[in-house]
Amino acid sequence: MRPRPPELNAEQQALRRSVHQYEQLFRMVDGVIWETDPHSRRTTFVSPKIWDLLEYTPEAWMSTPYLWEACLHPDDHDRVLQEREVGNRSGQPYQLEYRALTASGAEVWLRDLTTPVIEDGVLTALCGILIDITPHDTRQVQQARAEALLQNSTDVFAVLNVDGRFTYVSPAVERQHGVLPEAVLGLHFTEHMHRDDAARARTDFQRVLTLQVPSAIGTYRQRRADGSWGWMEITVTNLLSHPNVQGILSNARDITDRKLAEAALASSEGRFRSLVQNASDLITVLDERGTILYESPSVHSLLGFAPEELIGHCVLEFLPPEGHAEVLQMITGLVEEGAGATVRPTYRFRHADGTWRYLEGLVTNLLGDPHIGGIVINSHDITDRRETETALKISQQQLLASERLASLGRLTAGLAHEINTPLAATMNYLHVARRLVVEYQDSIGHPEVTPDDHREIAAEVLTALDDAGKTTTRIGEFIRQIRGHTRDTVKTSSEFDPVKLTNDTLAMLAYEARATQVELHLESVRGQLRLTGEPGRFTQVLTNLVINAIHACETVTRTRRVDVRFVSGAGELNLQVEDNGAGIPPDVLPKIFDPMFTTKDVGKGTGLGLAIIHDIVQGHFGGRIDVQTQVGQGTIFTVQFAT
Structure with a gap:
């Protein structure tokens, strides 16, 4: 009451x-x-x-x-x-x-x-x-339009008496809540309102009723006919003194979708904020002058700084001086390119302890984004990776050197034989020349020695010296060939003639082929061929393939043969090394390019040769190696070089 x-x-x-x-x-x-x-x-x-x-x-x-x-x-x-x-x-x-x-x-x-x-x-x-x-x-016309709007509006217009009970409800209540207007008349406005919102709604109604405020707007949950809850934004206005209303006017609008969207957005923002705050990567925001506007908390674990120690400072203070001009140029370029422009730099950043850390970043121009208004840098520490890559590169270089030395060792016996024979001949020719010179010297002034005799002795001396020169040139050629296998290949990338290098390499391998009774052939080539790269790496690939082919022929009883040929065309050059040896068993074939894998006896192979040349062909020459083999018939290695 x-x-x-x-x-x-x-x-x-x-x-x-x-x-x-x-x-x-x-x-x-x-x-x-x-x-x-x-x-x-x-x-x-x-x-x-x-x-x-x-x-x-x-x-x-x-x-x-x-x-x-x-x-x-x-x-x-x-x-x-x-x-x-x-x-x-x-x-x-x-x-x-x-x-x-x-x-x-x-x-x-x-x-x-x-x-x-x-x-x-x-x-x-x-x-x-x-x-x-x-x-x-x-x-x-205006009144008719107003009545049409009222009848067809998605908002629910209602009039409440001073007790808060409905005396009028617009037809939109059926579309919004699934009930007829007459079913609502006489009900209190909190009848279907969520109990957690009802007390606040009563307070708002009382403030409007007593004219503490002319109108009030609130958001409340109301139960629909199907039992679900919807969010309503309700505006109540005191029109008790209005002759045509004489009640409290209520305008209710369904904002459930908006509430759900706001909740989803809040959840998304919270999730994003949590990801940023807890990400292991470093997130930095700069203005267009390079001033740090934001640093994620991960800066402490990565670089030893608290975020507030960096915010407000120019990023150049923490970068090596020699890179300042490049950084400023990068920022200027991003600003000029406009929204969304990106770059992916690698740079050094000073740690709080004074050491330098290598960071890899994705830098994006988001100056025009109203929620960010800056240049965003997403960085992660690659210092350990760079150190590992450096150690791996040194290890790879050592492996390459090891394999080259192993390949050189296989050539030593043949090299000694090829040099020893012309060296002995040279010494013999020089001995003959010396004997003739002594004979010439002793005959000077002898009454029985004529000028024709002197001319004959001189001619014989010249012949001996010419022969000695020819054998010495042969020795020099072998020395030049061996230098092609021992020189530093890191800085000698150039355009070269692969056929000439192949001739030189096969000449060095001729002794090992003869010792194994293998016929070694280079098929003739039409025209001039050119490759670009490090010549020493090409000879390393060829030497390994030919020696493996020679060894593959050791167990066969038929005429042993290794053929080397070049096939060019369609923007590529193929080198083929074919043998008629034992072939590669199917269970072994998938493993031949694996490091440390070998089927040779101890002391005859490192297990690195094919693995290394596979890396050289792919990584250095941008090509590939294919293998065709048949057990008991032979094998063809095809190296495809990009030209």
Whole structure:
């Protein structure tokens, strides 16, 4: 049971009767009575008919500064303000006619009868009455449009009495909640509201009912006909004094989708913030001058700094001086390229302990992003990886050198034989030449030795020296060939003739082929061939393949043969080494390029040869190696070089 209001005394009762009489008078006037402070331009009074005329409550009209000016039609705005200024200076009653826009955007024509209030020569107030002079047919169209909007609006419009019970509900309630309007009439507005929101809704309703505020907006959960909960944004306005409403107006809008989207966004932002805050990678934001605006917490574990120690500093303070110009150029380039431009630099960053760490970053221009407004750098520490890569490179170089020495060792016996034979011949020719020179010397002045004898001795000496020179040249050729296998190959990349190198290499391998009774052939080549790379690496590939082919023939009883040939065309050059040896068993074939794998006896192979040349062909020459083999018939290794 509601408590009874306290009894009023005679003075209060008289005041209430006076207010009631004035309200009745205001309702009888066919217009809106108003009063405005000319200095603050705030409306100090407006009669309830302002709702009928412009669709604003008296409370909203009085609490919103400059609302009258805002309602003026744009085409009449400046004219009306000038005419009002002139009328105010005159101090005499005046009238204005103009168009105004209602809260819903409808256009109405108004006649504004204004009276300036002058006290002691000072303008203290403006009073007047607004009269609707909109043509009747226009007003009917506007009313019909308003009724259509009300009937078809997705928002639910309702009127509540002072007890908070529905006295009117618009048809949208069926579309929004799945119930008919008549099923809602008489129910309290909290009937289907979530219990956790009902108390707050009652408080908002009471504040509007007692005019503590002209209107209130709140978000609440309400149960639908299917039992699910939806989020509603409800605006309640006190229109008890409005003759056509006489209740609390409620405008309810379904914002469930918006709430779900906001929740999803909040969850996404929280997840993203958690990922950024806990990521092992370093996330940095710079402005266009290189000043650090943000550092993720991972900067402490990666670089030993707290984020606040870096924020506000120029990033150049932590980079090596020799790289400053390049960094500034990179930032300038990103800014000039515009939104979304990216680069992927590798750079050194100073650790808090003074050491340098290598970082690999993705730098993106997000200066135009309203949520970021900077250049974002996503970096991760690659110091350990670089050290590992350096150690691996040194190890690879050592393996290459080891294999080259192993290959050289296999050539030593043949090299010694090939050099020893021409060396012995050279020494013999020089011995003959010496003997002839001594004979020539002893014959000088001898009466029986004629000049023709001297010329004959000299000719024999020259012949011996020519022969010695030829055998010495042969020795020099072998030395040149062996240097091709021992020189440093790291800095000798150039364009070279692969056929000439092949001839030189096969000459060095001839002794080993003869010792194994293998016929070694280089098929003739038409035209000139060129390759680009390190010649020493080419000879390393060829030597390994030929020696393996020679060894593959050791167990066969037929005529042993190794053929080397070049096949060119279609932008590539193929080197083929074919033998008619034992072939490669199927279970061994998949493993031949694996490091440390060998089928040879201990001391005859390192297990690195094919693995290394596979890496040389792919990594250095950009090619590939194919193998065709048949057990008991032989094998063909085909090396494809890109030209």
